[in-house]
Amino acid sequence: MNDNPRVIALPRDQRLPGNGGDSLATERPEVTRVLRNTYALLSLTLLFSAGVAAAGVAFQWPAPGLVLTLVGFFGLLFAVHKLQNSGWALPAVFALTGFMGYTLGPMLSHTLALPGGAQTIVTALGATGATFVSLSAYVLTTRRDFSFMGGFLFAGIVVALMLMLAAFFFQMPALALAVSGLVALLSVGLILFETSRIVSGGETNYVLATVGLYVSVFNLFTSLLSLLGMGGDE
Template sequence: MNTSSISTTSSGTTASIIASNKVIRNTYMLLSMTLLFSGVMAALSVAFNLPHPGLIITLVGYFGLLFATYKCQNSGWGLVSVFALTGFMGLTLGPIISSYLSLPNGGQVVAQAMISTAVIFVALSAYAITSKKDFSFMGGFLMVGILVAFLAGLGAVLFSIPALSLAVSGMFVLLMSGLILYETSNIMRGGETNYIMATTSLFVAIFNLFTSLLQLLGFFNGDD
């Protein structure tokens, strides 16, 4: 069997598994809609040149809406909360994208970050789905790693340490890649049965993966 046949078979297997798994099917459907909505909000933020709300408002808004989504996950309000959360994150992303687009190679950097994020997500998700491996062992490591990276990121912002900020971005690329594997595996194995929370986890992973790649690619392209 040649390479193209193997690739086609793998894609067919992945599609078949998604179609037969209700939770992951609903998760991917909602994830697609929230990504689109967040993208529209980010585009509007760029178009109207909205300023960044600042660290405090961003953190309060993010954790507040994340908590609301968790509390409402089993009701219709959960859908409202997850769109509010992803829309808010899109608005905060707009000013960041604007700052890169204003640079000489900014458009190329943003496009590279988007494409890289999409490729990484699709590849890791397909691997987790088709291999059916149990990645639950990563849970504790990811929790600690994300907490450490988050605190280090706050330190980098508060004390203006570019080198630490780049290191944190590198950590987040690895951690968010691991989170995609972990969450997808968790859905496949029945550990996560709520598609709203599954969507939230995967969206956060994609968002942080994109922003981290954006900073790294910006640095290596000489834009930062």
């Protein structure tokens, strides 16, 4: 079983303001601005994270392990929230996403060592991209309110985190794969939830919006990678 656990962020706010017919993004310049800045920063952080992960594969960087992964992720996430309105917010975001790219490197190396590993990575990456674009387009065109998912997502993430720790400490590969499936579903819900918050004006800080979407995309990719790679892993 892979010893590089994924990280899961809890929804920041379970309450989402209603987004009736008068809350079109095109009719609210602040929403358009947040969306534009969020997707621009998200693209840069994904590229940066991918570059760090590629370097990890090339130089065979060791896996950070459970403790360092959790401490590093939650510590940097806390820093992003503390610095969200300062000039240090962007460096904190890139530090967080770079660290997550570092944790991804060993997982990619492990997958590449399996039969058909390169194809598995490409398939997981394509499925992640297609899912994110489809879900984002759905929310942006329908402007549907997904605030009702907040409580379910919060409970699901807590359960997934507990099961992930159990699978790690008790070395239960079958449970780890089940957790991967659960995290993939939760990530889909979080993408809908986070995008809906931006469109409705519930999230006005593009730094926090970027981090929320980035973590969801990261977890979706790593979950799909685990599920697709299970055939070649003992």
